[in-house]
Amino acid sequence: MQIGELAKQAGCPVETVRYYEREGLLHAAVRNESNNYRQYNLSHLDRLTFIRRCRSLDMTHGEIWALLDARQQPDASCESINELIDTHLLHVQARMTELRALEGQLIDLRSQCHAARATRDCGILRELDHPGDTAWRSPALTHSHVSGSHSSSDAHNHGEKQK
Amino acid sequence: MQIGELAKQAGCPVETVRYYEREGLLHAAVRNESNNYRQYNLSHLDRLTFIRRCRSLDMTHGEIWALLDARQQPDASCESINELIDTHLLHVQARMTELRALEGQLIDLRSQCHAARATRDCGILRELDHPGDTAWRSPALTHSHVSGSHSSSDAHNHGEKQK
DNA sequence: GAACACCCTAAAGTAACTACAGGGTCAAGC
DNA sequence: GCTTGACCCTGTAGTTACTTTAGGGTGTTC
Numbered sequence: 001m002q003i004g005e006l007a008k009q010a011g012c013p014v015e016t017v018r019y020y021e022r023e024g025l026l027h028a029a030v031r032n033e034s035n036n037y038r039q040y041n042l043s044h045l046d047r048l049t050f051i052r053r054c055r056s057l058d059m060t061h062g063e064i065w066a067l068l069d070a071r072q073q074p075d076a077s078c079e080s081i082n083e084l085i086d087t088h089l090l091h092v093q094a095r096m097t098e099l100r101a102l103e104g105q106l107i108d109l110r111s112q113c114h115a116a117r118a119t120r121d122c123g124i125l126r127e128l129d130h131p132g133d134t135a136w137r138s139p140a141l142t143h144s145h146v147s148g149s150h151s152s153s154d155a156h157n158h159g160e161k162q163k
Numbered sequence: 164m165q166i167g168e169l170a171k172q173a174g175c176p177v178e179t180v181r182y183y184e185r186e187g188l189l190h191a192a193v194r195n196e197s198n199n200y201r202q203y204n205l206s207h208l209d210r211l212t213f214i215r216r217c218r219s220l221d222m223t224h225g226e227i228w229a230l231l232d233a234r235q236q237p238d239a240s241c242e243s244i245n246e247l248i249d250t251h252l253l254h255v256q257a258r259m260t261e262l263r264a265l266e267g268q269l270i271d272l273r274s275q276c277h278a279a280r281a282t283r284d285c286g287i288l289r290e291l292d293h294p295g296d297t298a299w300r301s302p303a304l305t306h307s308h309v310s311g312s313h314s315s316s317d318a319h320n321h322g323e324k325q326k
Numbered sequence: 327g328a329a330c331a332c333c334c335t336a337a338a339g340t341a342a343c344t345a346c347a348g349g350g351t352c353a354a355g356c
Numbered sequence: 357g358c359t360t361g362a363c364c365c366t367g368t369a370g371t372t373a374c375t376t377t378a379g380g381g382t383g384t385t386c
Contacts (some may be wrong), residue, residue, distance in 0.1 A: 004363065014364090019343060035351055037364055046292075053291055057272075058265055058312045061342075067291065070282050078285035082276055085287060089269045091312045092262055099259045099309060102221055106252045109220075113245055119233050122241035124248060128216055128230065129209075146262060147341095149221045149254045149309010150372080167332065177333090182374060198382055200333055224373075310372090313341080333382065344371075351364065356357100 003029075006040045010048045017048065025051055025061060025068075058146055059088060095146030102149075166192075169203045173211045180211065188214055188224060188231075221309055222251060258309030265312075 007014045020026040021038075026048055029038035047068075054064045063084055070081050112123030119125060170177045183189035184201075189211055192201035210231075217227045226247055233244050275286030282288060 002364075013344080015344060016342085018365090023342090035364075037351085050291055055342090057268060060313050067288070070285075071288055071292075074281065074283035076282050077279045078276060078282045078288070079279035081282065081285055081287050082273070082279065085269060085273045088312070089266065089273065091314075092266050092269060095312045096259060096262045096266065099255055099262070103252065103255050103259065105220060106248060106255060110245070110248045110252060113241060116240045116242035116245065118237065119239050119241045119244065120237035122233075122244055124244050125230070125234055125241065128213055129234075146312015147310025147314075148372095149251070149258045150223050151254075151310075165333075176375080178375065179373085181334090186373090198333075200382085218373090311341095327386100329384105329386085331382100331384085334380080336379095337377085339376070340372100340374085342371100344369100346369080347367090349365080352362085354360090354362105356359085 001040050001045075003038050003040065006045060006048065009045055010052050012048075012052055020048070020051065023061065025064065057088070058092065063088060092146050099149070164203050164208075166201050166203070169208060169211065172208055173215050175211075175215055183211070183214065186224065188227065220251070221255065226251060255309050262312070 001009075003014050003017055007017050010017075017026065021028055026044065029040050029044065031037065032039050050068070050071075051064055054067060059067075066084055067081065070076065070078065109124055109127055112127045164172075166177050166180055170180050173180075180189065184191055189207065192203050192207065194200065195202055213231070213234075214227055217230060222230075229247055230244065233239065233241065272287055272290055275290045
């Protein structure tokens, strides 16, 4: 099958497949001699699906490498796999704890201003300018490897009006 | 004051201060004519502290720009500020929902293997290879702008043993 | 005058993609 | 035979918010 079909089956963009090949995560495909198109088989789909499943669990490529390596050694102990999952779970939980704290701070902050008033009187800016005793100071910037709150599609334009 | 002192007061690395200046987030400092060192005053510290406080709330630079802009217009309505905080709060909450789902999946996954056995028999790999009915298919990859679970200090080495 | 803490710039690296430029391939329809 | 459109290719740059590295000047102290 061609790359488009593979990507469709795995539910990911074609560019991501090529990217995984460049990274070595996915084995290089055989090429069709006449047109240089990549030709894939079911074992590629298998591996890609595995990778995507791990990514949907928010694992890093490093973690996925470790799992793929482990898969290659069916006789070895699976202890490292268990540890990897445990560690990753801790990361996820740590990030949730951070986000819970953040949520609390944002709710506090939002409660400073309910009406639309003049900016000079806005309780939110006032609070950001001169925080009260609401336990500020970077809640838990010891980021744990599950990252922030912003998707890559967030706009980051300043000044110019939105189109 | 010099950059080192400013950074210390704001609790951030010196490089970050220079980076903010390059980005325009922080106004360029006056330079000492004799040695070209940056010289800061309290208003710089004020603005930097504001920025860092917003960052500790996981806002993007775009969001911070919006708040800084709003601060410049004390007579305008603060409605956009309220909306910004509301939207950001939704991002944070959306990410928490995603992570909760992730946590559930990881706990399920982990429960597939308790003992250290041969990799070929590991329930975790088995599950990753051929997922059961545990409601797979990328839980909520509609990332909401508060990102994943991995800190930048996470190692991503493959193959070579850890030093 | 050497050591050491501090400052400077410019460029590259980080994670995991995504997007873009510029171009070839192939099947269908006119 | 030619165009249209869907698909494929490579290579490079952009994304976010920094961090790191390389290479070098400044200022104070011993």
